[in-house]
Amino acid sequence: MNEESKPLGGKILTKPFLVCAFFAAIAAVLLVKRFIYGIGAVSNLSDGYPWGIWIAYDVVTGTAIACGGYSMALLVYIFNKGEYHPLVKPALLASMFGYTLAGFSVMFDIGRYWQAYNLVLPNYMQFNSVMFEVAMCVSLYIGILWMEFSPTLADWIKAKGLQKMLNRVMFIFIAIGVLLPTMHQSSLGSLLLLAGKKVSPLWHTGFLPLLFLISAITMGYAIVIFESIVSSVGFKREIETPILSKVAGFIPILIGIYLVVRFADIIIRGKIGLIFAFDLKAVMFIIENILYVIPLVILASPGNRVKTRQLFIAAGTLLLAGSVYRFNAFLIGFDPGAGWQYFPSFSEIMITLGVIASEIMAYMIFVKKMPVLPSMRHA
Amino acid sequence: MEIKRRDFLKMAAGTSLFLATGAPAMAREQKSLPPEAVGMLYDSTVCIGCRACQPACKQANDMPVEHSTPDSVWDDPIDLSAKTLNIIKVYTTGRGINKDSETDGYSFIKRHCMHCVDPACVSACPVSALKKNQQTGVVSYNKDACIGCRYCQLACPYNIPKFEFDKTFPQIRKCQLCEHRFKDNKFSACCEVCPTGASIFGKVADLQAEAKKRLTLKPGEYYKYPVAHVKSGQVSYRPVAKYQPKVYGEKDGGGSQILMLAAVSFEKLGMPALDEASDASFSENIQHTVYKGMIGPGVLLAGLLFAAYKSTNKKDE
16 A cells, blocks of 8 residues: 555755744743743643643644544545555654653653553552543554554555555554544543533533534544645645546535534523623633534535635635634633633643644654655646 | 545445433543542631641641732742642632622632542643542652653643643652651641631532531521531531532532632632533543444554555555
């Protein structure tokens, strides 16, 4: 299957790469500060808002954006749609970095990181904890993603035998690689169930796991489209519009299901009136759902799905919609009570930007050195 | 582009497992009070705001003093923190001169861990760092287990667990009901020093009975309020205030081992209005429905293995 993809080649130290390196370096310095003086020295986190953008973005949103690998595997291997195969490897690569860096972010976000291995000690494991499930699933999935990507690595170091062997057992990793995100992407939503009254009824519902799961899958397809267009433009390659438009066909159905569940739930619980309060929560709720309706409307029309521009706008707004949903649920809709406030500090934002920058850098290195992107039909 | 109905149904089947999560399930019942449950009864109307309990708590638990103003010489915390596990706060309204009144009045409120019957923090903790004692019901913390994820803070409806954001090697701090003093036949330091009997220690069953009894008293009549311990035999003889007809903690959030009485509404005193169902049972029910015996994920995995095997093999040949 490797005939399809080729290393891009070209030099590594391009201008975008250096810009990313600059942000990564700032984050590295700030992280040194965090590990010496504590989390409070670089963040605005507090006892009222114990989780900030490092969790809401790096982990909860970051891994959802990194669902490209999951969504594509679902399509290609589980629903047996081989024609989408060229999109799998780049999606997998982005997922791998997205998840790996989410795991990295967790390590500087948790206060007692040196005891993180307690999660795997039988006397400490707590099976009722949603966090336990998320932690186990996400860390396992990071390993699975690297395994799924390993044939490409084996190909790169020219270990043909190893590559063949890996390909033979790959179906196991693919299956687990679909199971785990199904579990933890829904559980990322379940994390908020326990926060009860502290989460606004606009977001707190028993359907949190289902809504998080569906929206993660839609974000997976959106990022595949988005990334494919951006890397085609960035690396001056032909845009794979026909195949992307097919992927885009699944999105309106998923958004449709999502919005029906989302609104039916709020209406049945009798909380729809909260929207008309027009406070910050209500406004953010409205923005969030408008952002969902835009890609729904664009992609519902088959004519739009063949236009790169429309695809790009739809994918972008959908990614934004899923991100706003997650930020709303974890931060805007979260109210620990009077007197508590949170807005990320400059250092906190810079660290998150550094994490994103390292992700982009790693992606650029890998696609240039390894056979990831589909080789072009017309060179 | 056409999406076949069959594909859509397959996709729906894959996610239907999770659709079950929306329905209330019976998998896990709300926890009930442990047999030897101990706790406290705080009666706001008996509290005189002397704050003797605060330094006693600090001494008993080796906690540092806290300064809320740059030149303060006393321990003067303004709220609970990683340095202060117990605090007396005051609610004022209008001119703030009438004790236990909602007009031009004031009222004290004591805050610390409620030692919930079905604690959200215990359900939250991935590494059993927060545990509820099977006998006494005390919710205690083990720093050797804790990874510092702070999910307990997110989960607690009372915002009780506090984290040392300013430390290189931080930990969670919370009231543990002076559990370490039990072995010497002592109880919570805050109750021990309370001069008026506003905070009394005891078995939760006894405290519940005591609280209920107080609600039947007539305002103005004199009552012998037990001091320090519900069974201490020492009493302070004082007039009864006009109570709110509610024992806070009896059922709130699934119930707690700290009970409260007050003459001012609890919401005004800063106590959250919680449902009778605990958030822990709500959350665990949903998780357990999905993950019961790992059957759901197991079946899903089997299906996925089959599908992945079929499609990758076809491709190779």
